[in-house]
Amino acid sequence: MSDNMLQLSTPETPPITETGEPYVAVRGLWKSFGQRQVLAGIDLIVQRAETVSVLGCSGTGKSVLLKLLIGLQKPDSGSVRIAGKDISHLAIDELNAVRKKIGFLFQQAALYDSLTVAENVEFPLKRHTQSSPAARKERVLRLLSSVGMEQDLHKLPSEISGGMQKRVGIARALALDPELLLFDEPTSGLDPLTAIEIGNLISKLNRERSITAIVVTHDIPAARAFTDRFVVLHEGRVAGQGTFEELQRSREPFVERLLSSLTTEVKS
Amino acid sequence: MASSTIDGASHANGDALQHNPTALFFAWFGELGMFCGSLVRTLFQRPFEGHEILRQMDAIGAKSLPVVALAGAATGIVMSMQMRDSMARFGGKSLLPAVIVFALIKESGPIITALVASGRVGAGIGAELGSMKVTEQIDAISASAVNPLKYLAATRVIACALMLPLLAIAADFCGVMSGWVALTLTDPISLELFLNNGFRNMTFNDLLPSTLKTAVFGMIIGVLSCFQGMRATGGTEGVGRAATSSVVLSSLFVIVSDVFLVRLIQIFFS
Numbered sequence: 001m002s003d004n005m006l007q008l009s010t011p012e013t014p015p016i017t018e019t020g021e022p023y024v025a026v027r028g029l030w031k032s033f034g035q036r037q038v039l040a041g042i043d044l045i046v047q048r049a050e051t052v053s054v055l056g057c058s059g060t061g062k063s064v065l066l067k068l069l070i071g072l073q074k075p076d077s078g079s080v081r082i083a084g085k086d087i088s089h090l091a092i093d094e095l096n097a098v099r100k101k102i103g104f105l106f107q108q109a110a111l112y113d114s115l116t117v118a119e120n121v122e123f124p125l126k127r128h129t130q131s132s133p134a135a136r137k138e139r140v141l142r143l144l145s146s147v148g149m150e151q152d153l154h155k156l157p158s159e160i161s162g163g164m165q166k167r168v169g170i171a172r173a174l175a176l177d178p179e180l181l182l183f184d185e186p187t188s189g190l191d192p193l194t195a196i197e198i199g200n201l202i203s204k205l206n207r208e209r210s211i212t213a214i215v216v217t218h219d220i221p222a223a224r225a226f227t228d229r230f231v232v233l234h235e236g237r238v239a240g241q242g243t244f245e246e247l248q249r250s251r252e253p254f255v256e257r258l259l260s261s262l263t264t265e266v267k268s
Numbered sequence: 269m270a271s272s273t274i275d276g277a278s279h280a281n282g283d284a285l286q287h288n289p290t291a292l293f294f295a296w297f298g299e300l301g302m303f304c305g306s307l308v309r310t311l312f313q314r315p316f317e318g319h320e321i322l323r324q325m326d327a328i329g330a331k332s333l334p335v336v337a338l339a340g341a342a343t344g345i346v347m348s349m350q351m352r353d354s355m356a357r358f359g360g361k362s363l364l365p366a367v368i369v370f371a372l373i374k375e376s377g378p379i380i381t382a383l384v385a386s387g388r389v390g391a392g393i394g395a396e397l398g399s400m401k402v403t404e405q406i407d408a409i410s411a412s413a414v415n416p417l418k419y420l421a422a423t424r425v426i427a428c429a430l431m432l433p434l435l436a437i438a439a440d441f442c443g444v445m446s447g448w449v450a451l452t453l454t455d456p457i458s459l460e461l462f463l464n465n466g467f468r469n470m471t472f473n474d475l476l477p478s479t480l481k482t483a484v485f486g487m488i489i490g491v492l493s494c495f496q497g498m499r500a501t502g503g504t505e506g507v508g509r510a511a512t513s514s515v516v517l518s519s520l521f522v523i524v525s526d527v528f529l530v531r532l533i534q535i536f537f538s
Contacts, residue, residue, distance in 0.1 A: 072407050096413035110408040113399075124412040127315070172412075
């Protein structure tokens with residue numbers, strides 16, 4: 001990947017809020033699907049420019065949490081405040097105004113399969129900016145260069161690998177200069193080198209552009225490179241949180257088990 | 269699963285509903301009503317997605333033309349062959365061109381067009397949107413602050429409503445021409461005479477309402493296919509279900525609505 005991330009652009013609009021409150025504030029969040037309780041009173045605070053990684057077993061509601069944060073799902077109860085706005089009670093137009101400030105990388109990238117790589121990245125720009133086609137093209141090229149995908153502009157998503165799709169997904173998530181990035185398992189299914197590259201990219205974004213990021217991941221070694229704070233979800237609740245070292249000192253049984261399984265995995 | 273989304277109609281398919289067919293039936297209509305309401309609201313909101321509408325008009329209209337034309341032509345031939353014997357039996361052979369033209373333009377052309385479109389377009393939309401739903405592409409559109417109902421559904425519904433009348437005209441044309449060819453092979457008749465006899469008593473009140481009712485058929489196909497596609501769940505199997513149900517429901521609703529539309533046309537245009 002090239003080193004021109006800083007040159008993507010300078011955010012032209014000021015942050016949505018300057019109230020000094022946390023950028024993301026989740027309080028008492030409950031979500032169930034039928035009889036299955038997925039989230040049972042989650043509280044989560046993420047400060048501006050902080051990178052938080054959410055850990056936990058499969059099916060503990062990590063991806064659901066991200067979808068609640070961007071308003072793709074509605075909570076059963078509780079509040080989700082992004083940049084000072086409670087998004088669970090916003091009308092769709094107001095919600096879309098908040099969404100423009102959020103970049104989302106889906107677990108399987110979710111690229112539009114009828115559009116080329118370049119058109120995928122151009123999609124949000126075309127709809128939310130007044131830039132000329134030439135300016136958009138230039139920005140798309142810069143975004144794709146930043147993730148090492150400038151050679152594959154005209155390929156369809158089906159013609160590139162899963163790792164490449166994730167990179168394009170990141171470029172698309174960055175298109176509107178987001179203040180908050182939500183990554184759903186950015187390194188899953190990738191080879192170790194690409195996983196490290198993606199990790200470095202997230203770290204760089206946070207360092208150079210002060211982007212707030214919430215990353216759902218199982219890949220703790222890669223996550224340590226960019227994470228300020230880990231949050232561990234278990235049975236719909238936050239079982240523990242802190243830096244990796246703080247988690248290692250935790251006496252919470254699930255956190256101990258999670259970290260010991262990691263140690264075993266690394267040794268094997 | 270009782271999931272609710274902020275963007276679209278809520279999916280009230282809770283566990284309690286899953287075992288109660290009556291409740292499911294009414295829940296489906298309720299969701300369809302909410303979907304239509306949201307769809308109508310998006311029609312008046314910017315951006316109007318002109319480029320996407322044109323792309324869909326090409327996909328739905330131009331690419332359906334060969335199959336619709338073929339279906340229309342086949343109908344014309346069959347009608348000519350079947351009617352020839354029947355009309356000869358009742359001594360009304362001279363009325364054959366008029367019977368073919370009237371039957372094709374007033375009913376067979378439009379309904380054949382709509383049923384062919386239900387199959388080709390309905391399955392296509394249902395599968396495409398169903399696939400986008402299960403691979404989270406629709407969520408990705410929402411996450412990009414774009415209304416998927418507007419970008420995906422409204423554009424397809426508009427394209428269906430605009431293209432079906434044009435396809436119906438094509439089917440009518442092919443049916444009339446093939447009807448003449450079939451007739452002239454057994455009882456030679458000039459094209460001019462065939463057309464003169466066929467269209468002599470036809471008025472715009474015969475032609476326009478029956479052609480324009482295909483716009484309603486187009487709306488029905490577009491709405492039901494988009495609705496079924498956008499609520500697909502359960503991976504590839506769900507995509508298959510969405511495609512099948514789009515075709516079945518579109519065809520069924522087209523046929524049922526035709527009964528009401530014909531009656532309305534009779535009331536207002538006879």
